[in-house]
């Protein structure tokens with residue numbers, strides 16, 4: 133029998149029933165909820181069901197909350213009722229909710245790993261596509277729809293089809309100025325936003341082993357932008373060191389038992405993947421997107437592409453409409469592009485390591501006069517830790533604004549928006565049309581690149597700052 | 598859930614790649630409106646002109662395609678977020694089926710949860726169908742831009758009468774044909790769920806954090 137992949141090992145141990153045709157009824161070992169998910173609890177109630185395992189569901193507020201300094205539930209009046217309703221329903225059901233101002237509150241994909249709720253070997257779901265983030269700890273984690281959320285609440289299980297397996301091996305070593313975000317953007321540029329469709333992706337290779345856990349979470353975060361619902365990294369000593377002592381991580385003898393088990397999870401050396409992809413990390417330079425899909429990505433040293441650089445007429449059309457929307461001219465070096473906004477935050481890049489990388493660039497410099505720049509920490513704990521470290525001072529002194537934790541301008545559903553026609557460099561994961569506000573133009577980049585852009589007032593190569 | 602058996606309906610081609618769910622339903626509409634109120638906002642960024650009037654260039658605003666119940670789309674349709682509102686929005690426009698070479702994976706699942714049939718075909722077949730539909734709208738054409746989808750026999754019949762067979766997983770097909778409620782079905786397996794949990798609690802106790 134050939135060896136097994138990390139993915140298969142975790143999948144198999146969650147199968148409650150084989151439903152044939154590659155489908156299984158899977159046990160859900162962790163379920164996370166955010167403030168968009170209150171509806172699920174309401175529907176459950178309306179249909180007369182109960183939350184089957186409230187101790188396996190954890191909730192937080194992130195999407196629709198204000199990130200204004202000093203915010204409360206009431207700062208965004210229209211959403212206050214929704215927050216209160218969800219809080220009441222969670223309480224009634226016995227679900228732990230990390231509320232505003234409490235340790236643990238934050239972007240749901242920051243909260244899970246930070247609290248040790250996400251562990252190697254778990255099968256974790258959440259009604260949010262960037263749930264793939266949690267795979268960075270060696271879990272199967274994927275986003276589900278609203279009806280599937282109701283199914284999970286009622287049954288602690290889910291009907292899913294087993295995806296195919298892809299392994300992406302990052303060979304080589306990242307050069308200075310190149311961050312995990314650049315690696316995953318470069319991969320998306322290489323195989324496209326549909327390149328991972330139908331696959332569970334395992335990220336492997338020396339550059340992944342070199343990477344700290346927070347970087348792995350960033351890489352896995354953009355799996356959905358590759359078309360893959362699931363991205364994962366095998367657990368190792370870095371994973372265990374990261375998790376030890378976190379609030380919901382096991383302790384004592386159970387910790388030892390858990391680590392022993394986790395060591396058996398990595399893919400066997402003779403495991404077979406349906407597709408193998410290799411990325412040469414030595415060649416990657418800082419990346420920046422120019423268009424309206426994450427695959428519209430180029431090195432910051434590059435020029436804005438001509439639509440005729442591709443042969444497929446449908447693709448040409450797509451490139452032309454992206455250029456029109458973004459207000460860019462083909463052939464111009466992208467680092468001449470003037471910007472209005474910088475957003476450092478989101479479940480992609482709002483953790484301590486991200487803030488430290490951005491602060492390194494910001495330290496002793498000033499945000500360009502025509503740029504507005506925000507730093508939005510991913511969680512209450514990160515905010516406190518960054519403040520204890522003095523990072524907020526570095527940002528404030530440089531002219532950045534320091535906000536309360538939440539999704540903020542990644543999705544712009546809480547009123548944190550850029551104006552039509554304005555251009556932003558953002559550390560988030562989607563540069564879709566209107567993502568940061570109707571008519572807004574988004575360039576995705578690493579936290580260091582975003583900080584560099586804020587200082588330069590234009591898209592800039594962080595290595596030249 | 599409304600059963601899906603045979604659908605004989607107008608079909609409209611949207612031959613753009615990577616159409617994302619932010620386009621299909623903008624997040625602020627999802628925030629402000631209920632599940633059954635999203636139809637008017639489906640594809641909002643493309644569907645209307647800045648003054649709020651219909652954009653005549655938008656595929657579903659073209660008179661020949663108005664009222665289409667089937668969308669024929671290109672690669673990676675409905676990629677992006679997990680918002681089920683993307684399905685509710687197209688349903689709100691009357692759509693019951695989407696044909697594409699590939700789909701965003703969460704949208705694909707969400708379709709089945711709502712009685713909408715996503716059909717995956719080779720890109721060459723999808724392009725051929727789109728061509729036939731466009732041809733059928735040209736002056737002098739004697740066919741209509743309509744497709745017939747039969748879920749029982751898993752076939753799509755094009756305006757010219759060509760039959761294309763598609764694959765749909767058996768379990769999904771059964772649920773659609775009968776309009777089954779998945780939660781109720783799973784609850785009949787409560788014994789198996791409980792047995793699995795009892796086993797996992799012993800083998801991997803850390804999966805059950807005590808309330809803290």
Ligand code: SF4
Pocket residue numbers: 194195239240241260262478479480538539542543560561
């Ligand atoms: S930060 Fe952005 S991508 Fe992440 S969960 Fe929030 S809205 Fe979604």
